[in-house]
Amino acid sequence: MKCEDCGVEMNHHADKIDYNAGLDDPDRADPVYGGVLEEAHTCPACGRTEVRAAAES
Numbered sequence: 001m002k003c004e005d006c007g008v009e010m011n012h013h014a015d016k017i018d019y020n021a022g023l024d025d026p027d028r029a030d031p032v033y034g035g036v037l038e039e040a041h042t043c044p045a046c047g048r049t050e051v052r053a054a055a056e057s
């Protein structure tokens, strides 16, 4: 994914599990993790961070 501010390709630096999202929307929750798996991306140019659901990649 690209940074919305400067168009630089962002670095995928971490995965996290959003347990609250799984509670709100159980259909999206991963049955193994018990939450929604998300990818955290950081822009190397401006430091902007974005988090998105891993399934949307």
Ligand SMILES: [Zn+2]
Pocket: 003, 004, 005, 006, 007, 008, 043, 044, 045, 046, 047, 048
């Ligand atoms: Zn940026």
